[in-house]
Amino acid sequence: MLESRPPHSSEPTPDAPQAGEPLTLEKAFANLTDPDVSLRYYAAWWLGKFASGEPRVVDALILALQDEADRTELGGYPLRRNAARALGKLADRRAVPALIDCLDCSDFYVREAAAQSLGMLADPTCVPSLLKLLEGGVEGNLLVPGRPHPVQPVEAAMEALEALRAREAVPLIEPFLHHPLPRVQYAAARALHVLTRNPVYGERLIKAIPTVDLKLRRTLLMDLGASGYLPGAEAIAQAAVENSFKLIALRSLLENHLREANESTLSPASQQVMSLMDALL
């Protein structure tokens, strides 16, 4: 699986609503329909993290995607967000139609979580709906005034299309190389490299490394790792970022390359990536 970028909505570990015993599967399952919305919210997160995809758990989470009780002041749907994230992790494709419906939700963060989870579930039937998120192009996806995110979750959509190897997305992704937000540009370059294997896009990620601040540099390193562009290995190893972070990016680069090339004997280039990793220990 490709290494995920940090989404716009951070996914903090929610505080357990009550001090007391830790949840069990039965308790979390029961809490998902508790009248107390904070219990439901926590249970949805817990199930995504600790449950295996039992059918009744998946069914209950699909139902939670239509919750109307848990609302934020701005009209967001916190329970739906957590349920959508959990469904991506539980690997049950029965969730796909309900997640596709979530791409029309009024809450940006529900749409973002649904797009990410659709990328993880690897069911190509969602591709046309993901493409629709990109149809507004750059002009239709500038930052929403007063909010930290564009109109649509375009980064999550591009990442999902990349994971689904949806080559038909290339013409819709290309304009985002010129989006005013650098992190959107890099998400586009990364997806385009995975979908086309054209080194132009990998080089673009490498060239950006020294020009950005530390936080964005970390994102770039993850993108370069996920792109599987092997000539990026040296640039990752040299970047001014913590060693532990470079190690994670190089591992992602190596694994994505090995899977893509289906390498059964190690090429010299793969060995070189590991030599760079050794030097970071």
Place this chain on the structure above:
Amino acid sequence: MTRIVTQAANASELIRAVEQADSPARLTEAVRALTEAQLEAGIPVLIKVLGYNNPEAAGVAVKGLVKLGKVAVPAILEQLDDYNYGARAYSFRALATIADPQALDALLSAAAADFAPSVRKAAAKGLGDLDWSQLPDEQREPAQQKTLEVLLQILQDLDWAIRYAAIVGLQGLAKAGMQGNPAAPSTSSGVTSQILHRFDHLAQADPDLAVRARVVMAQQQLGVSDPTEGALRVALEPIAH
């Protein structure tokens, strides 16, 4: 006589320049000047720099300590910083590269039990690179056996990067075992054969592709890969927890 006096004056100036540096850039510059002079008297201050939260200066200080080599080891061991894991990781990188078996016990306990993953990784790698020839013959085998036990134990870690570092350490230890038997180079030591046996299993069974790939690379570099069985297993069914 004059020359010695000048050198001493020069040494204390170089050390003072490090202690009094008032910007990260000046610190790095002063540390570089001190390491170029290769002064034993500068060792304590170079070790202090490892804890200043200045990665560039710390990197230069590590190189300086490595250049001084064996003579720096007792002071590094003495000054290990229990409260600053960043400083500790740099110290263990220096010890790992100097490769003096005086540091064996410190490396073993750090690899096995340090709370900071960066320290454990540096120590695990360092265990494989030790210059075992510096140990008297009767101590060598028990020391290698103990090192093997620690590295095999941390192969159970849930953190892929710790396991990766353990493989790097084990490769070094296996190589030492192959060279350490000049009387009969074709028969590897017990330590080496245990490692190779473990590698055969891990190349198939480790849950992380990067770790499996590193095992295959170790087998190739040790010259023990079997072309029919040594192939990398790219896909691996998730192992039940």
